[in-house]
Amino acid sequence: xxxxxxxxxxxxxxxxxxxxxxxxxxxxxxxxxxxxxxxxxxxxxxxxxxxxxxxxxxxxxxxxxxxxxxxxxxxxxxxxxxxxxxxxxxxxxxxxxxxxxxxxxxxxxxxxxxxxxxxxxxxxxxxxxxxxxxxxxxxxxxxxxxxxxxxxxxxxxxxxxxxxxxxxxxxxxxxxxxxxxxxxxxxxxxxxxxxxxxxxxxxxxxxxxxxxxxxxxxxxxxxxxxxxxxxxxxxxxxxxxxxxxxxxxxxxxxxxxxxxxxxxxxxxxxxxxxxxxxxxxxxxxxxxxxxxxxxxxxxxxxxxxxxxxxxxxxxxxxxxxxxxxxxxx
Amino acid sequence: xxxxxxxxxxxxxxxxxxxxxxxxxxxxxxxxxxxxxxxxxxxxxxxxxxxxxxxxxxxxxxxxxxxxxxxxxxxxxxxxxxxxxxxxxxxxxxxxxxxxxxxxxxxxxxxxxxxxxxxxxxxxxxxxxxxxxxxxxxxxxxxxxxxxxxxxxxx
Numbered sequence: 001x002x003x004x005x006x007x008x009x010x011x012x013x014x015x016x017x018x019x020x021x022x023x024x025x026x027x028x029x030x031x032x033x034x035x036x037x038x039x040x041x042x043x044x045x046x047x048x049x050x051x052x053x054x055x056x057x058x059x060x061x062x063x064x065x066x067x068x069x070x071x072x073x074x075x076x077x078x079x080x081x082x083x084x085x086x087x088x089x090x091x092x093x094x095x096x097x098x099x100x101x102x103x104x105x106x107x108x109x110x111x112x113x114x115x116x117x118x119x120x121x122x123x124x125x126x127x128x129x130x131x132x133x134x135x136x137x138x139x140x141x142x143x144x145x146x147x148x149x150x151x152x153x154x155x156x157x158x159x160x161x162x163x164x165x166x167x168x169x170x171x172x173x174x175x176x177x178x179x180x181x182x183x184x185x186x187x188x189x190x191x192x193x194x195x196x197x198x199x200x201x202x203x204x205x206x207x208x209x210x211x212x213x214x215x216x217x218x219x220x221x222x223x224x225x226x227x228x229x230x231x232x233x234x235x236x237x238x239x240x241x242x243x244x245x246x247x248x249x250x251x252x253x254x255x256x257x258x259x260x261x262x263x264x265x266x267x268x269x270x271x272x273x274x275x276x277x278x279x280x281x282x283x284x285x286x287x288x289x290x291x292x293x294x295x296x297x298x299x300x301x302x303x304x305x306x307x308x309x310x311x312x313x314x315x316x317x318x319x320x321x322x323x324x325x326x327x328x329x
Numbered sequence: 330x331x332x333x334x335x336x337x338x339x340x341x342x343x344x345x346x347x348x349x350x351x352x353x354x355x356x357x358x359x360x361x362x363x364x365x366x367x368x369x370x371x372x373x374x375x376x377x378x379x380x381x382x383x384x385x386x387x388x389x390x391x392x393x394x395x396x397x398x399x400x401x402x403x404x405x406x407x408x409x410x411x412x413x414x415x416x417x418x419x420x421x422x423x424x425x426x427x428x429x430x431x432x433x434x435x436x437x438x439x440x441x442x443x444x445x446x447x448x449x450x451x452x453x454x455x456x457x458x459x460x461x462x463x464x465x466x467x468x469x470x471x472x473x474x475x476x477x478x479x480x481x482x483x484x
Contacts (some may be wrong), residue, residue: 106338136331151412151451152412152413152474154449155413155447156444158446158447158449195448197449198451198452199450199452200452200454209449290416319447320415
C-alpha cells in the first residue's frame with residue numbers, strides 16, 4: 001500500500017468511531033498540515049463517505065463504521081474453512097475485486113483466494129453496468145476458483161452461488177431474502193445483492209472462475225435515491241447494522257462449502273434450495289434478450305438451471321436474459 | 330427460436346441422410362447444413378481469399394495443400410468453437426470496442442469474445458496464433474455448445 005493510502009486509511013480509522021476529531025489534532029497525529037488533512041477529507045467524499053465538518057469542532061462521519069479487518073474475518077472462520085482458504089486480501093480501495101483477481105489469473109495465488117474491498121472505483125455489474133457501493137456501506141468481494149474442466153460443466157454455478165449467499169444471510173437472521181433468476185438477491189422485490197461470475201477458458205481444458213458478490217449492508221439515503229432500481233440493504237431488513245467482517249466470514253464459508261458440494265454433485269446439490277428461494281415463480285415478466293424482448297409467465301428452472309418460461313402457450317428455456325416483472329395496471 | 334429446438338433439429342439432421350434443412354417459424358427461420366465443419370473437426374477449410382498467399386504458404390510448409398499454392402490455394406484455418414451454451418458478445422460491454430475484428434492478428438491466449446450463460450461472463454481465449462479470417466456469429470446471437478465461432482488462419 002502506498003504511503004498516501006496509509007494516511008488515508010489512518011484518517012478513516014480515526015473517523016470510524018463517528019465522533020468529532022479536530023483538524024489540528026489529526027494533522028499532528030498524521031504529521032501533515034491542516035490543509036493536507038482537509039484535502040484528504042475531500043477525497044473521502046469522493047468515496048461516498050459522508051463527512052461532517054463543523055468549524056471549531058472538526059470532522060466526523062455521519063455514522064460510525066466497522067472497518068474490514070483481515071484478522072477479524074479469519075477469526076470468524078471455522079478451522080475447516082480457514083484451511084481451504086488459500087488467500088485473503090482486504091483492501092480499502094480498488095478498481096474492482098473481480099478485476100483484482102483477474103490480474104492474478106496465471107499466478108498460483110489465484111485459486112481459493114478471496115478479495116474484499118471497502119470501495120470499488122469501478123464496480124462491475126452485468127454487461128458494463130456499474131455496481132454502486134459507497135465506502136464501507138456494503139460487501140464487495142470476489143473469490144477465485146480453478147476448475148479442471150470446461151465452462152459447460154459449471155454453468156449453474158452462477159445459481160448455486162446465489163444459494164450460498166442466501167445461506168449466509170439466513171445465518172445473520174435475514175430469512176426473507178430470495179433469488180431472482182439467475183442470481184439477483186432480492187427481498188420483497190428490492191435488490192439486496194448481485195452476483196457476477198467471470199471466467200476464462202480455453203476451448204478445451206481448464207477454466208478459471210472469478211465469483212463476484214456485492215451486498216448492500218448500510219446504504220446512505222442519498223445513494224438509495226440515485227439508484228434507478230428498487231434497492232434495499234441488510235440494515236433495513238434486520239433493523240440493525242450487521243458486522244461486515246462476520247458476513248464476509250460467513251460468505252467465505254458458504255462459498256467454499258457450496259463449491260465442494262458442486263464439484264462432487266453438480267447443481268443437484270442445491271437445486272431444491274434454489275427452487276425454494278425462487279421469488280419470481282408464477283409471475284408474469286418480460287425477458288430482455290440482446291435482440292428481442294419476450295413476455296410470458298415464469299415457470300421456474302430446469303435441472304440445469306435454465307430459466308423456464310411459458311410464452312404464447314409454449315414452455316421455452318433460456319440460458320440468458322434479464323427478467324423484468326410486469327406490473328399489472 | 331428455442332435453442333433446444335435447434336439442438337433437436339441438429340440431432341435429427343445427424344441421424345438422417347439429409348444434407349440441409351430449413352425451418353420457418355413465424356418471422357424466424359433457421360437453416361442447418363451438414364456441409365459446415367462440425368465442432369469435432371477443428372480444421373476449417375475456407376474459400377480462397379485474395380490474401381498474400383506466398384506468406385501463408387511459406388509459414389505452413391508442412392501442410393500438403395501448400396504445394397498447390399500457385400493455383401487456387403485453400404486456406405486452412407483453426408476453428409474456435411463455443412465452450413458453452415449462451416449468448417455471444419463481441420465486446421466487454423455495449424459501446425466498448427470489439428475484442429477482435431476480421432483480419433486482426435491474434436496470439437494464443439488473447440480474448441476473442443464473451444459467451445454469457447446465466448450471468449457467467451465467459452471469456453473465450455484463442456488457442457492459436459494467427460489472423461481472424463472469419464467470424465461466424467453476430468453480436469447478441471445465442472450459440473450452442475460446440476458451435477463454430479471464429480476461424481483463425483495461421484500466418
